[in-house]
Each structure stands twice: as C-alpha cells, then as structure tokens.
Amino acid sequence: MSDAATPWSGYTPAAAWDEAMDVDGKVREPYRRVYAELERMSGDDLYSKAEALASTYLAQGVTFDHAGEERPFPLDLVPRVVGSDEWDIISPGVAQRVRTLEAFLADVYGSQRCVTDGLVPRRLIASSQYYYRQVAGIEPANGVRVHVGGIDLVRDQHGIWRVLEDNVRVPSGVSYVLSNRRAMSQMFPEMFGAMGIRPVLEYSRRLRSALAKSAPEGVDDPTIVVLTPGVYNSAYYEHSLLARTMGVELVEGRDLETVNGRVYMRTTAGRRRVDVIYRRVDDDFLDPVQFRPDSALGSPGLVNAARLGNVTIANAIGNGVADDKLIYTYMPDLTRYYLDEDPILPNVDTWRLEEPAAREEVLDRLDELVVKPVDGAGGKGVLIGPKASAAELAEAKDRISEDPRGWIAQPVIQLSTVPTLTDDGLEPRHVDLRPFAVNDGDDVWVLPGGLTRVALQRGQLIVNSSQGGGSKDTWVLGGVRDRAPRQAPESKVEFGGMHAVPQAAHPEDVVAGQQAQQQQQQREEHSEPPAEPGEDGGASC
Amino acid sequence: MLSRIAESLFWIGRYVERADNTARLLDVHLNVLLEDPWVDEPSANASILTVMSAGTEAPVTRSDVLQRLAFDRERTSSIAGSLTAARENARRAREVISTEVWESLNTTRMELSRWSQAARPHEYFVWVRERTAVVRGLASATTSRDDAWHFLELGRSLERADMIARLLMTRSLDGTTGVNWTTLLRTCSAHEAYLRTVRALVTEERAAEFLLVDRLFPRSIAYNLEMAESILTDIEGSERSRTLAGRAQLALGRARTNLEYSPVREILDDLPGQMQAVQRACATASDIIRDRYFLPDATVVWNQEAL
Numbered sequence A: 001m002s003d004a005a006t007p008w009s010g011y012t013p014a015a016a017w018d019e020a021m022d023v024d025g026k027v028r029e030p031y032r033r034v035y036a037e038l039e040r041m042s043g044d045d046l047y048s049k050a051e052a053l054a055s056t057y058l059a060q061g062v063t064f065d066h067a068g069e070e071r072p073f074p075l076d077l078v079p080r081v082v083g084s085d086e087w088d089i090i091s092p093g094v095a096q097r098v099r100t101l102e103a104f105l106a107d108v109y110g111s112q113r114c115v116t117d118g119l120v121p122r123r124l125i126a127s128s129q130y131y132y133r134q135v136a137g138i139e140p141a142n143g144v145r146v147h148v149g150g151i152d153l154v155r156d157q158h159g160i161w162r163v164l165e166d167n168v169r170v171p172s173g174v175s176y177v178l179s180n181r182r183a184m185s186q187m188f189p190e191m192f193g194a195m196g197i198r199p200v201l202e203y204s205r206r207l208r209s210a211l212a213k214s215a216p217e218g219v220d221d222p223t224i225v226v227l228t229p230g231v232y233n234s235a236y237y238e239h240s241l242l243a244r245t246m247g248v249e250l251v252e253g254r255d256l257e258t259v260n261g262r263v264y265m266r267t268t269a270g271r272r273r274v275d276v277i278y279r280r281v282d283d284d285f286l287d288p289v290q291f292r293p294d295s296a297l298g299s300p301g302l303v304n305a306a307r308l309g310n311v312t313i314a315n316a317i318g319n320g321v322a323d324d325k326l327i328y329t330y331m332p333d334l335t336r337y338y339l340d341e342d343p344i345l346p347n348v349d350t351w352r353l354e355e356p357a358a359r360e361e362v363l364d365r366l367d368e369l370v371v372k373p374v375d376g377a378g379g380k381g382v383l384i385g386p387k388a389s390a391a392e393l394a395e396a397k398d399r400i401s402e403d404p405r406g407w408i409a410q411p412v413i414q415l416s417t418v419p420t421l422t423d424d425g426l427e428p429r430h431v432d433l434r435p436f437a438v439n440d441g442d443d444v445w446v447l448p449g450g451l452t453r454v455a456l457q458r459g460q461l462i463v464n465s466s467q468g469g470g471s472k473d474t475w476v477l478g479g480v481r482d483r484a485p486r487q488a489p490e491s492k493v494e495f496g497g498m499h500a501v502p503q504a505a506h507p508e509d510v511v512a513g514q515q516a517q518q519q520q521q522q523r524e525e526h527s528e529p530p531a532e533p534g535e536d537g538g539a540s541c
Numbered sequence B: 001m002l003s004r005i006a007e008s009l010f011w012i013g014r015y016v017e018r019a020d021n022t023a024r025l026l027d028v029h030l031n032v033l034l035e036d037p038w039v040d041e042p043s044a045n046a047s048i049l050t051v052m053s054a055g056t057e058a059p060v061t062r063s064d065v066l067q068r069l070a071f072d073r074e075r076t077s078s079i080a081g082s083l084t085a086a087r088e089n090a091r092r093a094r095e096v097i098s099t100e101v102w103e104s105l106n107t108t109r110m111e112l113s114r115w116s117q118a119a120r121p122h123e124y125f126v127w128v129r130e131r132t133a134v135v136r137g138l139a140s141a142t143t144s145r146d147d148a149w150h151f152l153e154l155g156r157s158l159e160r161a162d163m164i165a166r167l168l169m170t171r172s173l174d175g176t177t178g179v180n181w182t183t184l185l186r187t188c189s190a191h192e193a194y195l196r197t198v199r200a201l202v203t204e205e206r207a208a209e210f211l212l213v214d215r216l217f218p219r220s221i222a223y224n225l226e227m228a229e230s231i232l233t234d235i236e237g238s239e240r241s242r243t244l245a246g247r248a249q250l251a252l253g254r255a256r257t258n259l260e261y262s263p264v265r266e267i268l269d270d271l272p273g274q275m276q277a278v279q280r281a282c283a284t285a286s287d288i289i290r291d292r293y294f295l296p297d298a299t300v301v302w303n304q305e306a307l
Helices: A030-038 A043-060 A083-108 A122-126 A176-189 A189-195 A201-212 A236-246 A302-307 A333-341 A357-366 A390-402 A510-527 B003-035 B041-050 B062-071 B079-092 B099-113 B121-142 B148-171 B179-185 B189-199 B203-214 B221-236 B243-261 B264-269 B269-292
Strands: A061-064 A069-071 A080-082 A148-155 A162-166 A224-228 A249-252 A256-261 A262-265 A270-273 A274-278 A312-314 A371-372 A408-409 A418-423 A424-432 A434-440 A442-444 A451-455 A467-473 A472-474
Touching: A030 A080, A030 A189, A043 A069, A043 A176, A043 A418, A043 B099, A080 A083, A080 A424, A080 B003, A083 A148, A083 A162, A083 A333, A083 A434, A083 A442, A176 A189, A176 A201, A176 A236, A176 A451, A176 A467, A201 A224, A201 A236, A201 A274, A201 A434, A201 B079, A224 A236, A236 A249, A256 A302, A262 A302, A262 B003, A302 A312, A333 B189, A357 A390, A418 A451, A418 A467, B003 B062, B003 B079, B003 B121, B003 B148, B003 B179, B003 B269, B041 B062, B041 B148, B062 B079, B062 B121, B079 B099, B079 B121, B099 B121, B121 B148, B148 B203, B148 B221, B148 B269, B179 B189, B179 B203, B189 B203, B203 B221, B203 B243, B221 B243, B221 B269, B243 B269, B264 B269
Parallel strands: A080 A472, A224 A249, A224 A274, A274 A312
Antiparallel strands: A061 A069, A148 A162, A148 A424, A148 A434, A256 A262, A262 A270, A371 A408, A418 A424, A424 A451, A434 A442, A451 A467
16 A cells, blocks of 8 residues: 555556546546545545445345355445446447347247348357247247346447447346445445435336236236245345345245146245246256256246246346347347447447458457357356467367357457555556346336446456456436535424424423432431442542 | 245244253353352253253263354254354345344354354353344334244244243253252243242242243243244134144144143153153144145156156
C-alpha cells in the first residue's frame, strides 16, 4: 500500500480503456462522485470497509465453495458506474439481441426459414450439441422461450460496447446483483442518495410476472416453482434467493412427479399442481425419459407434460442452440433478417474455423488470438494466444484441425478496466458486464445494471468467478436524483389536520420520579442511618 | 408446504432445542463432578453418555464427554453437531424461513469454531443457551402461524419432552448420589416458577410433579407432549384421513396420560424406566410423522431398456 495522501495516488490506467479515468488522468464524468468519496478515505478505511463487506456476506451466507470451504463471494468495494447515456445504448441493444434470439429459436424449432433462405447452414444447427429434436414443435404458451437472458458485454480499447456472448439457457448471477446492491447501499448510503442510481430490486417482481404470463392457457393464478439441482449446487444461493423474493416454492427434482402429463409437487397436504417451472437445471438433466437416463436432478415426464401444454418450462429446453458461439457469428445478420433493424451492439470479430480460409489464417496467427470452444462456459478451455506456451499452441492447433466445428477464434480484446481494491491499493482491473433481460412476451425489460465481473489478478482477462474472479456492484445513473428537502420542516407535522395519537405508558412510570422521592424520604425518616462508609471514602454522615 | 421443506423445519426445531437442552444437561453434569464428594467419575461419565445414547467402549474421561456431547461437529447428539445440522437444514429451507432466523443460525455456526477449545465450558453453555433463545425468539416473531410454524414447533416440543426426560434420568446416574431436585429445577429454568406455583420448599414429589406434569409450565414433559398433540391436530385439519397422524397422537397421549394419572411416587420409584418410556413415545411419534408427512425418498431409476 502506498503512503501517499489519497487512495488514488498511484492509480494509472494501463493500455485498455479505463472507465474511471482517461489517459491524461482526468476523472470521467460518471465517476466524479465516487472518486471524491474515496479520496476522502484513508487506505485503512478502504480495507476495513472491504472487510465489513466480506463479513456481511459470510453472515448472510452469500458464499461459494472453494476447496470444500465456504468463502464469501468476492465483492469489490469500488462500484462500477455506467452513465445514463451509455445505458441508453446498452438497454435497447440488449433487448434487441434478446428479440433476435427469440425469433431465431422460434424459427429453428419451427419451419427453419433461416435455413431455407440460406442464412445459416443446416449442418450448423444439426451439429449443435444443444439442438434437441425432442422439443421441435413445442409451442410455448405466450411464444416466449428466453424468459431470462444474460448478454455478456465487454468494452474494447476504444470504449465501444460489444457483445461477447449470449446466454439463453440458464443465465446465472442475478442474485449477486441484488445482494451486491443491498450490501453496497448499506456501505455508502450518502452516495446512493446523491447519485440517482437506478434501482434493481424490481427484478424479482418482473420475473414473477413474466413467468405468470407464460403459464399454460386457461390458468388464472398459476403455481410457479423454481427448480434447483439442490443445496450442493454452486448457484444454490441464487435459486433460494429468487424463490424467496418471488414468493414461490423452491423444489428439487424429487419433489416433482408427473402423472398423466401433468406435473405435481409433493406437499404435506398431498399433491399440488404446478403450472410454471423456472428451472435452473441443465437441459440434459431435466427429464431422464428424454435425456440423460441417469439424471436424478430432474423429473421423468416433464418434456411430455410441456409438449401437452400442461406446464411451462422456463427457459425453454433447447435454447442452447442459439447461444452456441458459432451461431453467435451470425447474430448481426439474423438481427437484420428477423427484425429488419441494424444491430445496436456490435459483435467481437470472430473467425469461424470451419471455413478453410479462416482456419488457415487463424492457425498462422494463433499466438495473437483467443481461441474458445463453441459450447464452453465459465472460461473453461479458453486459450489466450499471447500468453500460451509453444506446447499449448501446438496442442490447440491439433485440436482445431481435428474438430473445426468445435472452436472459434477472436482477436485479443483488451477489456476495459475499473479501479479495484487490491493488496496494493486501488489498481485498474479488467471487467465485463452481464445485463439481464426479462421477456414477458409483450416487452423485453433490461435490469438497469447487471453483474460486473472483475478479474482480480493483474492483467488477467478471464473474469469468471470459477477462475478467481470477483464482482462489482453496477450503478446505472439517471434515476431520480432529487432528494433534497423542499422546505425547512416545521416543528410539528399534522396528518390531514389530525393530531398524533399519544403513546401510552405504565401510569406508575409517569409519576415514578415523585414516588421515588417519597420512598427515599421514608427511608431517611424511619431507617437506620447508612452504615459507616469504608476507608476508601464516601460522604460522611 | 413441500414435504422436503417440512422435514427440514421439523429438524431445525429439534436440533435447536437439542443444543439448548444438551448444554443444560452438561452444565449440571460438570457441576456434579465438581461438587459431589462421593462421585465415581468414570462411571458417571459413562452413564451420562448412555443417557444421551452416545455409546461407550473404554473408560470415559471428562473431556471425552465434552468432546462427544459438546464439540463434536459430526454427531448430531452433540451441541456443535446439532447447531451445524440445524444450519444445514435451514439452508435447505432457506426460502421458507425468514432472513433473520437464517442469519442467526448461520452466524451461530460460524462462531462455533471459536469455542472448540473453550477453557471454561460453562461459558460455552451459556452462549449456546443464548443463541438458541435468539433463534427461537426470531422464529416466533417472524414466522406466519402456518404449516411452517407448525412443523418447527412440532419438532421443538417433541425434542423438549424427550430431552427433559433424559435430563431427569441424571437423577439416577451411576456413580453419583444423584443430582438434587433443586439443581434439576434450576437446570430447566424452573426453580423460580416452581417456588411461585408450589409456594413451598423443594421436596422430591413436588419437584418431580412440577417437571413431569405441570399444565402451565412450558418445560414440563406433559406440557410439551400435549403441545405436540395439538399441533398435530392443527396440521391435519379436520377433514383429512387421520389414521397415521392419529397414531402419532396416540403414542404421545398415552405417554402423557401415564404421567398424569400415575401416582408420582410410583413414577419416582422407576424413574429411569418411566423416562425411557417417554423417550420411546417421542421416537415412535417422530417416525410416524416422518412416514405421514415427509414421504421417504422415492428414487426412480430409469434405464433405457425398460422404456
């Protein structure tokens, strides 16, 4: 830690786009207030606040398992601020992306117009690991397949927001958005009042109403459940938080049973019908009849019930075909094709290694590119060319030549940086952003904020929490700012002309002073004088 | 209410109560070891482990007893084990119990490690009693009186009846002259209530009567058995089939009326046997409740050939 006066001295942005400071060391507008607030603190203040954040997370049980031990989920003390002008690009951009994904999924599991029109090669869909013939022709009740989408965004060297990947299977992380906000607002109450940060709390309400709208036809007051793999799943905290804040049951596969194409849960009062399942179990495990026969996490017969239209499964089964990283490369074209709009958020340039020319180029320049598996998640299997050893590069070449369908290549993007508290004080660290979108069939709502993941190691570009990443609270500006009292309050406030109802107390307590006096007098009159005070003093009689 | 959740709630109620009463029981046991001039420590220790059905092989030292009943996190018969298990169950039922209850159970479990080497076990026991009181108080103040509350209370009252019965067995512990009744009353936080109710000095019959069958004191065995019976009625409602739940009530009611309608002298003459009968009734009721409400795991194995 530096001995200098403020935590900011010594903060120098590196090559990437720093969101708090430009290259001249001038603080960018959205961060002005945060900068000033932290400037007033000493280094020790920062660390003790960080400590306090970690301990509230331990107490609340916001933890993840690390080598068999429960650790608090790392939340960085410095928030990430997104100006309202930037949000005006992100929010419609994300919504547009989700609408495109919806249209594409409806098409893929329907008439496959995009294939007949020659936009997407048929073998690309057929060869996708997450394309499930079993669900072709299942028409969701209100046409929604992506009830919740998580679109990962990054900011490149020039400050341009780009889509890094789409998540429309079971995007996770929203619970950290909610609990990060709760912890941070307790830590920095003054900033919250002054900055006009848009609230995130309505997420659960929005999700609940979107799920209710997706209920099978004819169900007025649907029973919604959250399906979790169980308490040992790393995202269990999220599942229980969503169930709790939506006020619905959290079920495991063994709590459900399917009888005659209808889904029930086992309760103490017998079976109860289930209408909407917000499932947090992967497709493969959802229904042992259709998918993995050894799965104990799902419930046999679910897919059949969904096909009969007796239950809605959210997100829909088979969505993985759309967030395949190869399909990703077609997304800008698909936006123009389905929506007749220009994409608001550009992709990251990507080589499809299936195409011989692209493959040749990539194999030549492998040491300067990033290579990813098309079906990967959690940063697994990602090879960053400039940091890889010769042996790793050679191995990657072999694997790519063996299975070109399985890989894509992208240029190394210098993700933008945000000041982050490290052992050496505040330093720039790379971040990404996962905004969450809820689609209720009429409208795609984007949660103002989202999960900012931060790579805690210097220079590290992979931000996934499974790879030692942390998170930041994301503050989107532009909410209601006016909190100042309009006029000096009067000494007495009347409610519609009525006086306040007095608070009662034990009558003896009211006159207690008087009584105590009397009792003391009694003692003086009738009792012996107090015993001789000890040697160490006291008033003499 | 989901069966799985109901089961977790039932066990949270039991574990929290168990931790509390085990702390009380150990506190009195250590006291006896200190104060009883004719104490035969190894057999007193062995006997207290038997009361808690924590099995013994070799001669047992004082620290063995503490390890097994206070600090061992793996056994649900120890304080640390019960509190850990209560927290794990709370985690499973996280969306049903209130945040306050969850956080108090969670922080209690985290602080357990601080006590594992406690120089003065008495302070640990005080802390345990305090923490369990906090959990119960928060649960009572933040839980709707629906099935969630019923199962929590059902577990709590069953466990309390069972633990008071075990506590009374220490009266006839091997190797000691037996805990005196004033100490037993104090252990159950019943001494002051006894003095106010009975308005007399502590005699064996009256103290026993107070802890066994007093109608109004919340730590008498009969009070808790009756509580469990009436909660079962609430859970069952009026219209549903009452065969299985009825059998649980039957077991509890029989144990309770046996205490209530037998001459107190008769019970005192065979205190260990009578108290074991209470414990057995609680165990029977618990099994029946499990069969009735918490369906055993129906694991369906699917294999492709069969389809």
